[in-house]
Amino acid sequence: MTFCLGMKCESGLVAIADTRITEGSEVSTAKKIAVHQGDRHALFVLTSGLRSVRDKAITYFGERLRHNGADFGRAFLAVNALAEEMRRVHEEDNEWLRRAGLWFDLHCIVGGQLDDDAEPHLYHLYPQGNWVEVSHGTPYVSIGDTTYGKPILDRTLRHDATLEKALRAGLLSFNSTKTSSSSVGPPVDAVFYERDSFVMKERRFNAEELAPLGRFWQRSIEEAVERAADPVAPLAAALGIDRG
Numbered sequence: 044m045t046f047c048l049g050m051k052c053e054s055g056l057v058a059i060a061d062t063r064i065t066e067g068s069e070v071s072t073a074k075k076i077a078v079h080q081g082d083r084h085a086l087f088v089l090t091s092g093l094r095s096v097r098d099k100a101i102t103y104f105g106e107r108l109r110h111n112g113a114d115f116g117r118a119f120l121a122v123n124a125l126a127e128e129m130r131r132v133h134e135e136d137n138e139w140l141r142r143a144g145l146w147f148d149l150h151c152i153v154g155g156q157l158d159d160d161a162e163p164h165l166y167h168l169y170p171q172g173n174w175v176e177v178s179h180g181t182p183y184v185s186i187g188d189t190t191y192g193k194p195i196l197d198r199t200l201r202h203d204a205t206l207e208k209a210l211r212a213g214l215l216s217f218n219s220t221k222t223s224s225s226s227v228g229p230p231v232d233a234v235f236y237e238r239d240s241f242v243m244k245e246r247r248f249n250a251e252e253l254a255p256l257g258r259f260w261q262r263s264i265e266e267a268v269e270r271a272a273d274p275v276a277p278l279a280a281a282l283g284i285d286r287g
Contacts, residue, residue, distance in 0.1 A: 044226035045187035046217055047075055047089040049152040050209040051165040051177050053202060056154045056236040057209040059217055060089050062247075063228040076232045077101050078243045079108050079155075085241045086121055086155035087234050091187040092148040092170070093140075096132055100149060103128040116159040119166070119176075125153060126172035133170075150186040156241065163238055185216075191223040192216030206235060218257050229253055 046061040060075040073094070079086045088104070090097045104125045108115075115121045129149060137147045151168040165177040167184040177184050179202040185193065195216045200209060210233065221227045229250040236243050276286055 044224060045075060045091045046185070046189075046192070046220050046224075046227045047091050047152055047187050048183060048185045048192070048196075048213050048216060049087075049089060049154050049165050049177070050183040050196075050200060050213055051154070051163065051202065052182065052204050052206055052209050053238075055206050055238045055240075056087075056163050056165060056234075057206055057213060058087050058089055058152065058154060058234040059210075059213045060232050061217065061221070061227050062230050062232060063226065064094065065226045070228075072230065074232060076234055076245070077105065078234060078245055079105065080241070080243055081108075083158040083241055084115070084121075084155070085236060085243050086118070086153065086157075087236070087243060088125065089152040089186070091150045093145065096136065096140075096147060096149045099136070100125070100129045100132045103131060115157055118153070118155055118157050118160050118164040121155070121157065122153050122166050122168060122174055125151065126168060126174065129168070129170070130172050152184055152186060155236065155243075156239070163236060183213075188220055188224045188227050190220075192218075192220040195219060206237070210235070214253070214256055215260055218253070218260050222257075 048059045050057045058076060062072045062074060064071045064073045075090055077088045088101060107124055107128065133147050140147060147170055149170050153168055154165040156163040165184060166174045168174040182202040183196050183200055196212055200212045217231060231248045231253065233248065234243055234245050279286060
């Protein structure tokens, strides 16, 4: 499994992805974010799914961008191009995958801004090549192991949030996920894009750098449970439970 998260705010985009790869009992590290930049275009792609399918589709897409990136103009056209490369990989490999007991499984988060875009855009691209765009009402999309970190984002992330707050919410969402899922872990790759800059800024955070935030979050949750004693007291009394 994996943890990939893209967030869209008024002032830009933030993306976060873990790097843990699990195969049976073996654990390794691999990058799950691909960044593509050029003259007046900036895109990131986050992926979740079968690694071999991912690498092939991203390689094909990178080559297509290298030759035609300036011609796309709009982010959705680049997403359509990635969808076509995914379908190409499906045509080439799916039958062989099925014979090996595997299946074509590739979800992508694509974010960025191209020359003709009035603002940055963020998309969830499905294995079949169809996509949805992230709206202001729910300004994020996550793929992979999404269950544990979703409540934090739903409760705290709004489209008018600063990019720094989005990073905070995203890293706390990651911490909650890694605490409950052994298939998600550091290091974490983060990408930051400021609206109209056409420059992606990327940084990898290791376990040591993330540890203070993890300790803070653990203390905060424990303290919140303690402070919930008063509102829970009448409910406990109704059940005949004495306050400890």
